[in-house]
Amino acid sequence: MALASGVRFAARALLRPWALLRGTTLGRTEPAAGGGGDGARRFGSQRVLVEPDAASGVAVMKLRNPPVNALSLELLTELVISLEKLENDKTFRGVILTSDCPRVFCAGLDLTEICGRNPAHCAEYWKAMQELWLRTYLSSLVLVAAINGACPAGGCIIALSCDCRVLADNPKYRIGLNETLLGIIAPFWLKDTYVNTIGHRASEQALQLGSLFPPAEALQVGLVDQVVPEDQVQSTALSEMARWLAVPDHARQLTKNMMRKATADRLLRQRDADTQNFVSFVCRDSIQKSLQAYLEKLRQRKG
Numbered sequence: 001m002a003l004a005s006g007v008r009f010a011a012r013a014l015l016r017p018w019a020l021l022r023g024t025t026l027g028r029t030e031p032a033a034g035g036g037g038d039g040a041r042r043f044g045s046q047r048v049l050v051e052p053d054a055a056s057g058v059a060v061m062k063l064r065n066p067p068v069n070a071l072s073l074e075l076l077t078e079l080v081i082s083l084e085k086l087e088n089d090k091t092f093r094g095v096i097l098t099s100d101c102p103r104v105f106c107a108g109l110d111l112t113e114i115c116g117r118n119p120a121h122c123a124e125y126w127k128a129m130q131e132l133w134l135r136t137y138l139s140s141l142v143l144v145a146a147i148n149g150a151c152p153a154g155g156c157i158i159a160l161s162c163d164c165r166v167l168a169d170n171p172k173y174r175i176g177l178n179e180t181l182l183g184i185i186a187p188f189w190l191k192d193t194y195v196n197t198i199g200h201r202a203s204e205q206a207l208q209l210g211s212l213f214p215p216a217e218a219l220q221v222g223l224v225d226q227v228v229p230e231d232q233v234q235s236t237a238l239s240e241m242a243r244w245l246a247v248p249d250h251a252r253q254l255t256k257n258m259m260r261k262a263t264a265d266r267l268l269r270q271r272d273a274d275t276q277n278f279v280s281f282v283c284r285d286s287i288q289k290s291l292q293a294y295l296e297k298l299r300q301r302k303g
């Protein structure tokens, strides 16, 4: 698809400067425990584990950046690269995104990447965040989020950019965009994604209040498509995947593109300005103070 290859090109251009990733071992392939043939070989990187099943054309991609899968620059980069690898391999038609960390799907932005960092680092970090969103939101693959833990803010961004969301029924696993409670603001493209998913009024309310929805409410508002017992998240995600894969790829992909292109284009048109806004916003003294205070609170709150 022309758009997808355009984004792919942009991703490659953007990714080049990150070649010197700290401690990254990309492209490693190893047999899965107890696995045998090609379909059981897994690959990935330090922070993203990919379990491909060639027979079904579905890969399970697990975030593993303990303790809470905070979106560090490395994790963002490794997610983009792993997804690109699967997109370039015609064997694969779908990806299930899930967490390898207990109780947390993804804690959102790694606040240590934007607290006390210089503007150049914050800019590099935000570009990586934009890239992951563009890459997932416009992916030609079917993406199903198997949300097996808490899913605030940036975690919710990842889930929202998938085609379908299955959430484990545990009251501790709340999902939503809680940015305002940290004294920060969701960027326009994230707001757009929220509105596209749950509608204008519900987004207006949830964004201002920084609502984190427990499973039943998340289902009711349309933030997730299914809520199931924790031990059925993976199997339900696979059933959902089968439903989406029953549709011919070209028709589904063109329809996805038709539904999402305008939202993505809005960011593509003003990506640099969005980065500058982010940097000047988070580097303000007052915002740095709120982020530091929030991090401190998180560190003191145990259990």
Ligand SMILES: CCCCC/C=C\C/C=C\CCC/C=C/C(=O)SCCNC(=O)CCNC(=O)[C@H](O)C(C)(C)COP(=O)(O)OP(=O)(O)OC[C@H]1O[C@@H](n2cnc3c(N)ncnc32)[C@H](O)[C@@H]1OP(=O)(O)O
Pocket: 067, 068, 070, 103, 104, 106, 107, 108, 109, 110, 111, 112, 150, 152, 153, 154, 155, 178, 179, 182, 184, 185, 186, 187, 277, 278, 281, 282, 295, 298, 299, 300, 301, 302, 303
């Ligand atoms: C006017 C101009 C406008 C311009 C606007 C432009 C741009 C907009 C600006 C910003 C947009 C940002 C969009 C996205 C934002 C985000 O994602 S912000 C991050 C939000 N995330 C959260 O609020 C989640 C915080 N974490 C938690 O609530 C919990 O940790 C949990 C995920 C529910 C898990 O709980 P639990 O299992 O109990 O684990 P702990 O709380 O004990 O945490 C373990 C350690 O992990 C550290 N940690 C947790 N979250 C983060 C994080 N997000 N970043 C970094 N570190 C994190 C926590 O401090 C613990 O560390 P220690 O073990 O104590 O060292």
